Amino acid sequence: MSSIILSFVGNQDPFSDNTEQEGSIVTLVKHLLAQNFTIKHVFLLHTTDMIDRAELTQGWLGDAPLQLPQEAIALLPVDPALSADPVNVPLATQAAQLGLAEAMACRSEEDWIEFNASSGTPVMKSTWSILQAAGYAPQSRIWQVRNPKEMGPNQARVFQANVDGLRRQFDVAVAKRQINDYNYTGALASLTAAGIVGNGDRLTALLLYGHCRLAFDFNRAHQALSQVMTIALPPSEDADEAITTWQQQLGALRQRQDRALVMELYHNARIKLKNQEYADFLVRLSSFQEKLWAILGQQKLGFPFPAKYADIDGFWLDVCQIDGGKLGKALAQAKFKGTPLKLEGFVNRPKAIAILEYFPDPKEIVPLLKNLSDIYDQRNRNVHGLEGVSSLPDGDRILTTMRTLLKRAIASPPVCPFDSLNQEILERLEVNL
Secondary structure, eight states: OEEEEEEEOOTTSSEETTTTEEOHHHHHHHHHHHTTOEEEEEEEEEOGGGHHHHHHHHHHHHSTTTOOOGGGEEEEEOOHHHHHOTTOHHHHHHHHHHHHHHHHHTOOTTOEEEEETTSSOHHHHHHHHHHHHTTOSSSEEEEEEOOGGGOOTTOOSEEEOOOHHHHHHHHHHHHHHHHHTTOHHHHHHHHHHTTSOOTTOHHHHHHHHHHHHHTTOHHHHHHHHHHHTTSSSOOOHHHHHHHHHHHHHHHHHHTTOHHHHHHHHHHHHHHHHHTTOHHHHHHHHHHHHHHHHHHHHHHHHSSOOOOSHHHHHHHHHHHTTGGGGHHHHHHHHOEETTEEOOSOSSOOHHHHHHHHHHSOOTTOHHHHHHHTHHHHHHHHHHHHHOOOOOOOTTHHHHHHHHHHHHHHHTOOOOSOHHHHHHHHHHHHHHHHO
16 A cells, blocks of 8 residues: 655654654654555645755655655645744644645545654644544544654554544534434435445434435335344334334325325424425425315315316315205305305315315314415415525414414324434434444
8 A cells, every 4th residue: 555645844854863863754654664555655844944854854765775756755835924933723724735635636545644743843733633633634644753762661653643533523413413403414424424324324224214204205215214124233122113103104104195294294394494494394384284175175075175187077066065055155155365266176275265164163273274374375476486585483383383283183293203213313323433
């Protein structure tokens, strides 16, 4: 394998007058060669006052016994501002990033990036850890070279001091926030990049299930959930119970059962509102109302609203026979915004509300439905007029109305399946860590 070395040049390079031994850059090169690594490139970053030592280091590496090709050793002068202020963290980090960019430009997938964290000012030395922890340098290692006069018994002079664990903590913290925001694809990307999950992993399958279900792709959600049960690590008893519940819910959703769909729309809308995705929230609200009209209409009429063109004519004939023809007469006299209703075509909002208003409404469901009408109109303006929705002050009230409608018309919404999923994912994440 090959190594690409990056280092600032310090006062002890290439040879230390204090220790009367070679400095950290030369020592690191020798260490890597002893480990059978090929030195592909060496990038030496130097301030104005270190140019002489940088040139000496370049020559030392090219001479015997190391004999690195001169074209493989590049001198990179840093910004003059850093030369004037060598303890400036942003300037030092910027210089390190520019050096890393040079290294990455000539790196192949098999090459290791080797950071020497023992030359330069303390601030310069720390920049390599910053870049590694921030994820800028894949397949990289940070090396420390001890002062030979201060080494303890059994201590190696050259050793690794990677901060992969710190970066892992950063990635996990980001993923946890994404999970709490129901951003399952983002969390999967974060955890995959951190090497915490991969294909065939139980956690991966759970995240895919959450993403697909949130996108109303219930067939793929079912496939992902089925994989969860086949993965080697056995789930807990609570997880078994949760997965059984999710499977039952998906069964009804895949069959397009109205009651299951309207509950799903409520949970989905709640998530969209929480994440301030107001346009999507209004779309879910529209679908929620349509499904609820269909459920309530079938409860009152005894037969469903038409779903196909072939069913339309027969539906209105049956409607006009309800209650000895009284429902048909009432609908013929009904108006919406001053315009008489036409008993033809699919059942839209005015027709659905007119049908429901004919029947006794002890639970006052129809007034609640009407309360959502203005929001429905806003949704239409948003979709058809390309108007933006950057705020929704009444969002919480709307969500409460939706919940009340479900409770009065069907049943109280169950525990949000995505919240129980998040709990299982976070618990499984702790196990993986």
